[in-house]
Structure formats: structure tokens, C-alpha cells
Amino acid sequence: MDFLDKIPKPILAILVGAGFMAIAKPVVLYIQLLLSLFVLQGKNLRKYGPKGTWAVVTGASDGLGKEYATQLAQKGFNIVLVSRTESKLLALQSELETNNAGSAIKTKILAMDFSKNDDGDYAKLKALIDGLDVGILVNNVGQSHSIPVPFIQTPKNEMRDIITINCIGTLKVTQIVAPGMVQRKRGLILTMGSFGGLLPTPLLATYSGSKAFLQHWSTALGGELQGTGVDVELVISYLVTTAMSKIRKTSMFIPNPRKFVKSVLKNVGRSGGAQQMAHTSTPFWGHAIMQWWLENTLGLGSQLALNQNRTMHESIRKRAIRKRERDAKKA
Structure with missing residues (x-):
């Protein structure tokens, strides 16, 4: 008490106030997180157009892209399906039109390999959507490393394809679709990010960097288009049971594509676990809570988080190499 008596009252008040804020801020942020995930409602997708409005989905033939197309069709959107394999697109096109026959859903398809960065493919996409009322764009197409790999050992073609598909492809598609949205004064541009873009990820350095690029580009674009x-x-997203993640078993923190996409479309406009970046959402509750604790305990870019991330991916790489060796012996 003698020590406290010697501190001038204005300074003591500042110190007490700072201590209170340090304790209260995480509590307030956690309450905001829970409200965003479980109480507050996302935007009604009808804001982006009446039934029959079009949605463009890239990487549409598998995993999350297929699920986005499926659920948006169920909500009354016509779908433009863009992906690499024409046979898969034709199969999905038939499935969507058959399952939504009562609502007369229309679909269009375009088979294009984003890794080729072919201007002719982008010209075909522009021609395909010309005159369509596109209300939603889902930038889902993406590629990661085949297995975790040190950057200096990354195959040149893998490095090139990751940047070309994840970054250049997303930018070019958005430049084609967004002007019509601005002209019509309504639209939604959803771009798939990743925990890899939040957490610098050793042995996935190129993929991690590509997703960090999309984070800043998307937030900046949101600032430009505000109003x-x-x-x-x-x-x-963290892990989802898709071919890219190579995980088949669901858990509290690893949903299947249906559950994940449902959480995305239900919570449009809500930040979920992404409370520190504007125009960003972590909508699946397991991922959101994980992100909040990482940000408020380890710190996303801390040496401790970096070391743990590296250890995890070194282990994944060793297991993947052993599996390749076993498969090679069987061949």
C-alpha cells in the first residue's frame, strides 16, 4: 500500500484502467465471436438477386466447389460451372438440373485448366456470362502442394501452378465478373482463403504465401467496392474432408463439404472467428474458435506457432514419403 500511495492518482487511474482493458478486451471479443457464430443472422442471399439469378463457381467439379454449386442451386440460383474436367462438369450439370427440375434451374459449363493461364479460356468465360445477371461469384479454384515440401526443393512446375491457379486465376475471373455486379449495384464475391494464409506455414511456403496474398487482395477489394x-x-477454413486435404474422417474441427458450405452461406456478412480483418469470415464454428484461441494465445506469426506448424508438416511429409515408397514397391 505504501508503494501505491506514492503513485500520483492520475497515473494510478491510467494503470488501473489499462489493466481492466487488458482483462476485459478478450472477454468482449469472445462474446462477439459466440454471438457472430450462434446468434446473429447472416445476410439473405436474395439480396444478390431474385431466383434465377446466376452464380459463377470455379473449381466446381469436386469438393467444396461442387457443394457450393449444389447448395446455391437448391437456393434458386442458376449456376455457371467452371473447372478443368469436362466429363465431371457434364455429370454435375445433369445432376443439378435433375435434382432441381421443379425450380427449373439452368446451368452452363466451361472446361478450363487454370494452370495454363490461357487468355482464350478467359475470353470464353467472358463470352459465356455476357448478358447474364450474375449475383454471386465463388472463387473456389485452388491448388496446394502434393505433399509438404521445403521451399528450396519445391518442383518449379508445382510452384508455378500454385501461384497461377490460386492468385492469377482468381484475379482474372473477378475482373471478368465484378464489373457487371457493380453496374447492377448488387453482388457477392466469395473467395476461399485458408488457415495457411493466416499462419505462415513451413513446408507449404508457396501455398501459404498465395493464400496470404488472397487475404490482402480480397480485403483491399472489399474496401474499394464498399458502397x-x-x-x-x-x-x-481449416481442414475440410476434400481431395485437397486428403482427409476422409470428420471431427469437431474437420467438417465435410456439405456442413462447411452450409455454414458459409448461412453466415454471409458475419465475421465469425475473423475479427481482426475486414471483409473476412471464418464461418464454421470449429474453425472460428480455433482461430480465436490461436490469435489470442500463441499469436499467428509467433515463433512458437511457427515451430509447431513446422513440426506438424515435417511429420506429414515423412508419412507421405513412406507411403510413396510402399506404393512404389507394390507397383
Whole structure:
């Protein structure tokens, strides 16, 4: 008490106030997180157009892209399906039109390999959507490393394809679709982000960097388009049971594509776990809570988080190499 008596009252008040804020801020942020995930409602997708409005989905033939197309069709949107394999697109096109025959859903398809960065393919996409009322764009196409790999050992073609598909492809498609949205004064641009873009990830350095690029690009684009009627949202995910993740078993923190996409479309406009970046959402509750604790305990870019991330991916790489060796012996 003698020590406290010697501190001038104004300074003591400042210190007490700072201590209170340090304790209260995490509590307030956690309450905001829970409200965003479980109480507050996302935007009604009808804001982006009546039934029959079009949605463009890239990487549409598998995994999350296929699920986005499926659920948006169920909600009354016509779908433009863009992906590499024409046979898969034709199969999905038939499935969507058959399952939604009662609502007369229309579909269009375009088979294009984003890794080729072919201007002719982008010209075909522009021609395909010309005159369509596109209300939603889902930038889902993406590629990661085949297995975790040190950057200096990364195959040149893999490095090139990751940047070309994840970054250049997303930018070019958005430049084609967004002007019409701005002209119509309504639209939603959803871009798939990743925990890899939040957490610098050793042995996935190129993929991690590509997703960090999309984070800043998407947030900046959202700032540019604010007030135009076009909403921009980067969707952050941890693992989902898709071919890219190579995980088949669901858990509390690893949903299947159906559950994940449902959470995205239900919570458009809500930040979820992404409370520190504008125009960003972590909508699946397990991912959101994980992100909040990482940000408020380890710190996303801390040496401790970096070391743990490296250890995890070194282990994944060793297991993947052993599996390749076993498969090679069987061949």
C-alpha cells in the first residue's frame, strides 16, 4: 500500500484502467465471436438477386466447389460451372438440373485448366456470362502442394501452378465478373482463403504465401467496392474432408463439404472467428474458435506457432514419403 500511495492518482487511474482493458478486451471479443457464430443472422442471399439469378463457381467439379454449386442451386440460383474436367462438369450439370427440375434451374459449363493461364479460356468465360445477371461469384479454384515440401526443393512446375491457379486465376475471373455486379449495384464475391494464409506455414511456403496474398487482395477489394452494393468476403477454413486435404474422417474441427458450405452461406456478412480483418469470415464454428484461441494465445506469426506448424508438416511429409515408397514397391 505504501508503494501505491506514492503513485500520483492520475497515473494510478491510467494503470488501473489499462489493466481492466487488458482483462476485459478478450472477454468482449469472445462474446462477439459466440454471438457472430450462434446468434446473429447472416445476410439473405436474395439480396444478390431474385431466383434465377446466376452464380459463377470455379473449381466446381469436386469438393467444396461442387457443394457450393449444389447448395446455391437448391437456393434458386442458376449456376455457371467452371473447372478443368469436362466429363465431371457434364455429370454435375445433369445432376443439378435433375435434382432441381421443379425450380427449373439452368446451368452452363466451361472446361478450363487454370494452370495454363490461357487468355482464350478467359475470353470464353467472358463470352459465356455476357448478358447474364450474375449475383454471386465463388472463387473456389485452388491448388496446394502434393505433399509438404521445403521451399528450396519445391518442383518449379508445382510452384508455378500454385501461384497461377490460386492468385492469377482468381484475379482474372473477378475482373471478368465484378464489373457487371457493380453496374447492377448488387453482388457477392466469395473467395476461399485458408488457415495457411493466416499462419505462415513451413513446408507449404508457396501455398501459404498465395493464400496470404488472397487475404490482402480480397480485403483491399472489399474496401474499394464498399458502397457499390457489391459485398466481398474472404472465407477462411481449416481442414475440410476434400481431395485437397486428403482427409476422409470428420471431427469437431474437420467438417465435410456439405456442413462447411452450409455454414458459409448461412453466415454471409458475419465475421465469425475473423475479427481482426475486414471483409473476412471464418464461418464454421470449429474453425472460428480455433482461430480465436490461436490469435489470442500463441499469436499467428509467433515463433512458437511457427515451430509447431513446422513440426506438424515435417511429420506429414515423412508419412507421405513412406507411403510413396510402399506404393512404389507394390507397383
